[in-house]
Amino acid sequence: MRYILTIIAATLAGLGARWYMLRRDYRQYPSYPQGWAIHLFLGFIGGLLGAIIVPAFLEEEYAAISFLLLAASQFREVRNMERSTLQAMEATELVKRGTAYIEGIARVFEARNYLAIWVSLSVAIVSESLVMLGWLRLPFSILVGSLIAMGLNHVMHGKLVGDIATITLAEIQFDKSMLVVEDLRIMNVGLEDAQNVYLERGLAGSISPKDPNSKGTLANLGQMQAIAHDVSSMVGIYMDVGEQEFTPIVRRNPDTGTLYLVMIPSEQDENAFLAAIRRVPVLEGAIRKPLTSVAGKMMD
């Protein structure tokens, strides 16, 4: 029972870290209490694993450490679980998330369990190194745990579309049946009623990349679909099942690399629309950095 204080403190720190990171997931799962229960429990297991490693090491129980590391590899399953859940739900979405976005979310959920393990491990290390302080080591452990949780969270926080591109409002026009935004022909809308809906209620946003790296990133089809999905989930969408002509569409101008998002939001609030585009996360799997290559530098 020598280590009981360390184990309890570190496990709770791991659980707390997982809970702290879960609070930021509102956009991916707007209402998902069962998901919370699943991930908090996984965070608890992760915290316990991280907590037990230190006493096992001090007792020179290396076989136990090997088993603990083996147990940690089971968190890979989290990614598969999230992927299959989101893929199963994809059929119920009016605007699809797309496979790239689903992969990104699944990866984040797996990674956050490892972060919880790091936090509990660090708390356990601090607690055991200050063992001579008795109960007084608790505040130090909590402080270190919180700092590491906040630091890791900050490091893991990806960029937003607003960071890599300039977002402005663009005008929707029609050339006969072709919907045109800033001279780029976006799509063919055959019904005159649908054209009028676009002219009266539709909004178009232009997303121009700030540098060649951003241009490469925004050219990813998964990123384009993620923009359409996220903006529609943030500002709402004016469409029903089967009304394909009102599906939000993202098209790319091959000359400039600028993306155009055309959609009909449920309310015509231009500022909310632009803010929603800026808040879309840049998918980790979409990031390209052509400027780090020799050929890319030669072209810049």
Add this chain to the structure above:
Amino acid sequence: MRILAIITLGRDKVASGVPIFYAKDQEEQDNLCLLLSRILGAAVHDLQNGVKVIVKH
């Protein structure tokens, strides 16, 4: 992507292949397009020569 139906004003503009609906004027064509697009859950595209197609994306 698949063409599900064609709605045309001119009989000489289309051959067979998918169901073809002949409309006598623009108004009837628009109405047919609206009905068919909602029935089939597909989008209407205008080929700008009096022919409109219903396409499932």
